[in-house]
Amino acid sequence: MKSWQLPEGIDELSGNQALNFEMLRRQLIDLYTEKGFGLVIPPMVEHVDSLLLTSDSVNEKTFKFLDPVSGKMLGVHADITPQIARIDARRASVSIEKYCYINAILQTSADDFYDSRSPIQAGAELYGSNEISADIEVIELMLESLKILSIDPVVISLGNVAIFNALMADESLDSDQAAELRHIFAHRSSPDLAVFINKHPLVNAPLFNALIKLEGDNSALNQALDLFVNFPNAINAIKDLQAIDQALKGKNIQASYDLAELQTYEYHTGIVFSAYNQNYSKALAQGGRYNGIGESFGQSRAATGFSFDLKFLSQSN
Amino acid sequence: MLTIALSKGRILEQTLPLLKKAGLEIAAEELNSRKLILDTNLDDVKVVIIRGTDVPVFVQHGAADMGITGKDVLLEHGANGLFEMLDLGIAKCRLMVAAKSENYQQGNILKVATKYVKSAKKYFEQKGQPCEIIKLYGAMELAPVVGLSHCIVDIVDTGNTLKANGLIPLDHIEDISSRLVINSASFKTKNAAIKSWVNAIEKNL
Numbered sequence: 001m002k003s004w005q006l007p008e009g010i011d012e013l014s015g016n017q018a019l020n021f022e023m024l025r026r027q028l029i030d031l032y033t034e035k036g037f038g039l040v041i042p043p044m045v046e047h048v049d050s051l052l053l054t055s056d057s058v059n060e061k062t063f064k065f066l067d068p069v070s071g072k073m074l075g076v077h078a079d080i081t082p083q084i085a086r087i088d089a090r091r092a093s094v095s096i097e098k099y100c101y102i103n104a105i106l107q108t109s110a111d112d113f114y115d116s117r118s119p120i121q122a123g124a125e126l127y128g129s130n131e132i133s134a135d136i137e138v139i140e141l142m143l144e145s146l147k148i149l150s151i152d153p154v155v156i157s158l159g160n161v162a163i164f165n166a167l168m169a170d171e172s173l174d175s176d177q178a179a180e181l182r183h184i185f186a187h188r189s190s191p192d193l194a195v196f197i198n199k200h201p202l203v204n205a206p207l208f209n210a211l212i213k214l215e216g217d218n219s220a221l222n223q224a225l226d227l228f229v230n231f232p233n234a235i236n237a238i239k240d241l242q243a244i245d246q247a248l249k250g251k252n253i254q255a256s257y258d259l260a261e262l263q264t265y266e267y268h269t270g271i272v273f274s275a276y277n278q279n280y281s282k283a284l285a286q287g288g289r290y291n292g293i294g295e296s297f298g299q300s301r302a303a304t305g306f307s308f309d310l311k312f313l314s315q316s317n
Numbered sequence: 318m319l320t321i322a323l324s325k326g327r328i329l330e331q332t333l334p335l336l337k338k339a340g341l342e343i344a345a346e347e348l349n350s351r352k353l354i355l356d357t358n359l360d361d362v363k364v365v366i367i368r369g370t371d372v373p374v375f376v377q378h379g380a381a382d383m384g385i386t387g388k389d390v391l392l393e394h395g396a397n398g399l400f401e402m403l404d405l406g407i408a409k410c411r412l413m414v415a416a417k418s419e420n421y422q423q424g425n426i427l428k429v430a431t432k433y434v435k436s437a438k439k440y441f442e443q444k445g446q447p448c449e450i451i452k453l454y455g456a457m458e459l460a461p462v463v464g465l466s467h468c469i470v471d472i473v474d475t476g477n478t479l480k481a482n483g484l485i486p487l488d489h490i491e492d493i494s495s496r497l498v499i500n501s502a503s504f505k506t507k508n509a510a511i512k513s514w515v516n517a518i519e520k521n522l
Contacts, residue, residue, distance in 0.1 A: 112398040112501070157505050187396055191404035191496065216508070256505060278506040281379020282398060 009110055009117030013311065021120075021314040025102050027148050028122055028310070032100035035141060037124045040099050042083035048075040053082045053296060055266050056179070061107040076106045080121050081267070081293065081305065088127045089297030096128040102310055113283055114309055123287070125305030127294075132240050135271045135289060135304050136247045142285050142306040143253065146275055149313045151284060155254045155276040158244060159261030161268045161288070162237035163211065163228060167204045181208075185260050188212055215258040218245045224259055240271055267293050271304070280316075284308060319362045319510055320354075322381035324369035324390075328495050331407040332385050338521035339514065361510075373399060373498060382503035382511065388493045389472055392436045400504055402515055403497040406522060412436060414488040415479050416468035417461050421487075430460030431470035440470070440490050458482040 006012070013021050029039060052059045052075070061078040077083060084099050091097060102122040110117055124141050126134050139156070146154050164185065173181065177200055184192045193212055197205045210227055214220055221242050228234035241257060248255050263272045263286065272288035287306025294301055321341075323329055333343065342358040348366075355364045365381060372386035373394040389412055391401065412433060421427075427448040431437045434450050441448040451466050458478055460466040472493055473479060473486050497518060504511055 155506050187399060187401045189401040189496075191401065195492075216512075256508060258505075274505075276502050276505045281377075281500055281502050283502060 007117075009107075011116055011118060011311075013315075017315055021311065024149060024314050025122075025310065028102065028145055029100065031144060031148065032124050032141070035098075037098040037100035037126075037141075040084065040087055040101050042077065042080055042087065042101065042103060044104075045074050045076055046083065046086075048073040050086050050297070051075040051077060051082055053085070053267060053293065055082075057266060058082065061109065061111070063106055063108055077103070078105055078107045080105065080123060080307070081125065081290070084125050084127075084305075085294040085303070086297050088301065088303070089294040089299035092299060093128065096126065096134075098124070098126050099305075100124040113286060115282070115312060116309075118311075119309035120311040121307050122310040123305055123307030125303060127301050127303045129304075130291065130302035132243045132271075134302070135240070136244060138287060138304050138306055139244065139248075139273055142273075142275060142287060142308075143251070145308070146285060151275070151277050151313070153252075153254065153277065154284075155256060155278075156248070156273055157256050157258050157261065157276065157283075158241055158271065158273045159258045159263075160237035160241055160271050161262055162270050163224070163231075163234045163259055164262060165269070166228065166231040166234040166237070167207055167211065169233075170203045173200060182262055182266075185212060185262050188260055212260045214260060215256065217256060218242070220257045220259065221245065237270065244271065263288055273306070275308075284313060319383065319507065319514070320381040321362065321364050322372045322375045322384035322386075323364055323366050324372055324384075324386045324495070325366055326369070328369060328385065328387065328408045329366060332405070332495070335405060335407065335518060335521065339517035341514075370394075376498050376500050379500055379502065382500050382507060383514065384498045385495055386498065387495055388491065389433060389436070391496060391498065392491070393433055395435070396498070398501050400499045400501050401496045402499055403519055403522070405495045405497060405518070407495045409492070409494045410472045410474040411486075412470065412490040412493055413473045413486045414440075414468050414470055414490065415458075415461075415473065415484045415486045417483060418485070419487060421461070421467045423467060427468065428466040429468055429470055430457055430466035432457065433470050433472075436490060437470040440488075458484055 048064050051062055058079050063076045064073050067074045080101050080103055088097055105119055105121045107114060107117045126138055184196055190212055202208055214224055221238055224238045261272050267290045268288045269291045270289035274283035274286040276283055285306055285308035289304040291302045292300045293303055323332055343355055343364055347355045357364055369386045369390050372384040373391055375381040376384040377398045387408060427446055429437050429448050430451045430453050432454055434452055437450055457469040457471045460469055462482055476486055479486055499511055
């Protein structure tokens, strides 16, 4: 291999592509700061402990190396969200804090969401509010971002991890079995769920079977209210989705509800959402609620946000 | 427009009647032609017929919205970006460990010949058995006979090929059958069309 060739999954922008990227970056930062989201530029490298939190997925995606100065393990950021959690915790604020960022990240392997190993992650995060209005605010900001990127029309898919978690609270699965069940839900594999339930009988088996197929327009939310009537946390989660459904009415957005959606990272705790367009074979932007993400930094706060790969979307602009 | 990727060979023979029952037909002259993208009885549905191992790749990258392929192929691919919504119950077989005898291991490291590298690694890792995987593309049964490996991991249907080569099926790893897979983004953007096909196929299983 010629040494001037870039490694697999690493790419660059030049000429008009680079210029277009920069124009969009400026427009997005203008939008976010106008809306009160303060710009942060987190470091590329940090101690591994503060980059990973408790997420196995982030751990697997993080390049790590030994710091010869301190003898400690360092990592290259694979996701900006844990860094925002650390920054927010350090402020020790009790009021609402809003952050935005557009940073290159590095991942050990590409995944469903990031096609390359070197995306430029753009995002906005809102800390300190557990109100549904905060989720609506970040969803609307995500939709405005996609408008700047000329992605039209947008299909937004919404779910709430709290429903799955409410069912899981009654189950006594070890961490490997829980991860397997999450994997089955990620692939909406009803056949594999049947095999799993055969091997590991679940207290809420009929409800898991119903949940994995529960998706569609807002009528799916009414079905969910009937199904999960004995799970107060799930009912609250569904009502939050209904509030978002109301807020999105009249915005010319096609909203669908996928209640089996669990998202990529384990740190999501509530509402999750992804944006799609028929010309793309993957989600273009995604986000959700991750309350308590800053706990390991000594500050457990409500948090919600979204992100997308600006490098990828700027090339299709 | 919907594009469906179908696996060539034995799976295709069992897939076509299933699709016909669901309302999708491909004319014999299309099937016998050298065309790569085939027309169907419906203007808004096209079919591509490709190797089973390529089906999840086509569907993951959106070159096809839906596909039909074996669970063995999906286990190796990882099924990223795919929804595995239906077990079609066709092309059934088992992924198994087979060897010349029950006491197949000699030495500390087990040598395993297979084309199912991921599945074999995962199985022996879960058993706590260190192993060296020897990737082969065919004629797996030959490997233990000529001393290339201690055992094989392969799909077993009747077991006749194993028997003919002096091997016996031992540990059962996974039941295999064909699955209907869907690109997760297509499922969101073409939801009504895809769901009506999933329901039509499921109703006739």
